[in-house]
Amino acid sequence: MKKIGIVSLYYNSVNYGGLAQSYALNKYFVDLGYDSELISYDRIKKRKAIPGKKKNITSMSLGEIVEKCYRKAAEKIGQKCYAKRLDIRKERMKEFRDAIPHSARYTEETISQCENDYDIFVSGSDQIWKPGVVDAGFTFDFLKEPEKKNVISYSSSVSVKELPEDYIRFMTGALKKYSAISLREATTAKQFKTAFNRDVRVTVDPVLLVDESVWTEMAGQRLLDEKYVFCYMLGDNKEQRRDIKKFARSQNLTLVTLPHIKQSSRFEVRAEDFAFGDKQMFEVGMPEFLSLIKYAEVVVTDSFHAGVFSYIFRKAFYLLERPTKNPNDVMNVRIYDLLSLYGTPDRLVKVGESLLNKDSKIINFLTIEQNVSTARQYSRMYLQEALNKNGR
Numbered sequence: 534m535k536k537i538g539i540v541s542l543y544y545n546s547v548n549y550g551g552l553a554q555s556y557a558l559n560k561y562f563v564d565l566g567y568d569s570e571l572i573s574y575d576r577i578k579k580r581k582a583i584p585g586k587k588k589n590i591t592s593m594s595l596g597e598i599v600e601k602c603y604r605k606a607a608e609k610i611g612q613k614c615y616a617k618r619l620d621i622r623k624e625r626m627k628e629f630r631d632a633i634p635h636s637a638r639y640t641e642e643t644i645s646q647c648e649n650d651y652d653i654f655v656s657g658s659d660q661i662w663k664p665g666v667v668d669a670g671f672t673f674d675f676l677k678e679p680e681k682k683n684v685i686s687y688s689s690s691v692s693v694k695e696l697p698e699d700y701i702r703f704m705t706g707a708l709k710k711y712s713a714i715s716l717r718e719a720t721t722a723k724q725f726k727t728a729f730n731r732d733v734r735v736t737v738d739p740v741l742l743v744d745e746s747v748w749t750e751m752a753g754q755r756l757l758d759e760k761y762v763f764c765y766m767l768g769d770n771k772e773q774r775r776d777i778k779k780f781a782r783s784q785n786l787t788l789v790t791l792p793h794i795k796q797s798s799r800f801e802v803r804a805e806d807f808a809f810g811d812k813q814m815f816e817v818g819m820p821e822f823l824s825l826i827k828y829a830e831v832v833v834t835d836s837f838h839a840g841v842f843s844y845i846f847r848k849a850f851y852l853l854e855r856p857t858k859n860p861n862d863v864m865n866v867r868i869y870d871l872l873s874l875y876g877t878p879d880r881l882v883k884v885g886e887s888l889l890n891k892d893s894k895i896i897n898f899l900t901i902e903q904n905v906s907t908a909r910q911y912s913r914m915y916l917q918e919a920l921n922k923n924g925r
Contacts, residue, residue, distance in 0.1 A: 537562050537569040538651035540671055542659045543635065544575045547626040547794055549822045550740075550838025554658045556633050557739035558687060560747065562655075563634075565917070570634035572647060574670050577640050615802055618815035619794065625818025641668065645675035651682070653920060658688035658717060658739050664700045672707035679710035685919045686714045688736045688912075691721040692864055701728050713919035715912075718870045736912035737874070740841050741905060748845050753820030755828045757812070761787040763829035765839045768855040769805045770884075777833050778809075780888035786830055787811045791822070833888065837867045844875060844905065847898050851891060853882045874908055875901045 539562075542548070543555045555571055562569035639647060654673045656662070661671040669675060673684055696704075708714065708729055715734040716722045725733045740748075762781040766774065781788035790810030792802045806813075814825065823842060826832055832843040832850040843850035852872060854865050872878050879892055 534566070534568050535652040536650065537567050537653045537655055538572045538636070538647060539569065539655045539657070540572045540574050540673070541657060541661055543571045543630070543633070544573045544638065546630060547623055549626075549819065550836060550841075551659055552626065552630055552633070552819065553838055553842075554688075554739040556629075557743045557747070558655070558658060559633060561739065561742050561916070564743075565920075567653075567920075570636055572644070573635050573638045574644060575638050575640050576668065576670065615792075615815060619802070621816040622794065622818070625816070625821070629819040639670075641670055644670050645677075648676055648678075648682075653683045653685070656684075656686045656689050656711075657715075658690065660690040660692060662686075662689040662691050662704075662716075664691075664693055664697050667700075667704070669707075672704070673710065674707055676710065682710075683712055683920070683922055684710045685712055685922070686716070687916060687919075688715055688717040688738055690717045690867065691724070692718065692866055693721075696724055696728055705729060712922040713915070715915055715919075718866050719873075720866045720870065734915050736915055737905070737908045738838070738841060740838060740845075741909055742912055742916075745845050748823055748842065749827075751820055752823035752827045752846075754824065756814070756821060756824055757787070757789060757828070759787050760830050761789040761812075762831045762833055763789050763791070763825050764810065764832075765791045765793065765825075765834045765836050766806070766853075767793050768835050768853075769803050770856050771805050772885075773835075773853055774805060774809050776887050776889070780833065781811075783889060784831065789814060789825065789829070791817055791825065835868070837871060840868065840871055844898070844901055849896060851880055851882050851888060854884045856884050874904055876904050877901065 539555070539558060541555050541558075542551050546552055546555075559569050559571060636647060636650070654676070656671055656673070660666055673679070676682060676684070708731060713734075714725070714731055715736040716725060717736065717738055719735045722733045722735045725731065762777070762784065764777055778788060788811045790806065790812070791814050792806040792809070795801050795803060814821070817825070823846075826839065826842045826848060827846040829848055832839060832848050833853065834840060834843075834850070835853040835855045840850060840852045852868050854868065857864060868881065872881055877896060880896070882888055882891060
């Protein structure tokens with residue numbers, strides 16, 4: 534039996550979408566009859582940021598400096614207030630993460646030791662190929678004899694407006710070992726075709742690759758008796774949060790929020806999420822996360838994967854653009870492409886646009902189902918062909 538090693542943003546993750554797609558891709562391979570696992574790749578070294586991503590403090594206005602200092606102080610206080618509840622979430626996410634088949638921990642210095650453990654190496658999904666994130670581990674540059682392995686990409690995400698020159702140089706060499714390449718977003722697939730002169734496919738996120746019954750069976754029991762709007766925000770925009778509060782009141786629904794954990798040197802809640810929502814949910818593992826979406830009346834989110842699960846559970850939803858100060862970062866592309874796949878551009882809420890002005894007509898999930906089914910079948914065919922590419 535051939536063994537597959539998958540590299541993604543899996544190691545030590547507490548991100549719902551990241552862990553869901555890791556679980557799904559591995560499960561799909563196992564269901565096909567492969568021995569498969571996630572490679573626990575711990576990127577200890579700091580990556581070089583995309584040019585222009587961070588502002589130097591000397592170029593910041595007084596208001597921006599005050600705001601930054603306030604946020605840091607508030608988040609430090611919040612960390613203490615929410616510590617016990619966040620610990621419960623981290624433990625529940627760890628239980629889910631550890632249940633996914635995975636290797637021992639590797640670093641950039643040791644990952645070459647796994648070369649003989651796998652016959653097939655898979656990059657994906659998630660934003661592992663984004664400039665500032667991608668490195669030699671995410672492209673398997675440690676392989677001494679790549680010609681003896683089958684190296685493929687599945688729905689890797691890039692999400693930048695332009696590919697930097699140093700990135701193109703690095704990826705030109707890195708991609709030579711790949712027998713098949715697929716990305717998650719159509720926009721960046723076009724960029725790759727032009728920059729690298731390679732056949733690049735567009736495939737669905739692994740969460741949509743597996744049967745939907747996987748998620749309905751995983752979802753936990755209903756957590757709240759009342760009818761509610763479920764809101765999960767990854768961004769830090771205060772105006773969007775104020776508008777979401779107004780929207781929930783206009784619908785006579787309880788606003789239930791899931792504060793996002795910023796995963797850096799420590800775990801903390803954004804200052805903008807303090808007291809945001811009628812009910813804040815902290816002790817939330819994967820089953821509880823799915824349950825909160827499954828039993829909501831409406832889902833309002835800027836999270837790609839929360840948007841994916843909104844369709845899976847056939848919930849009314851709105852996907853919000855996430856403001857960004859980096860002109861080269863097109864993080865919203867995955868939201869646009871997801872809504873394009875669904876055929877529901879009207880569910881997009883642009884920056885500065887109010888939910889109160891959005892059309893509340895019922896979503897035609899039959900049309901979405903047909904679109905997703907076609908894309909899912911295409912993606913499955915791509916993978917099955919790629920896994921057997923050149924008889925490797």
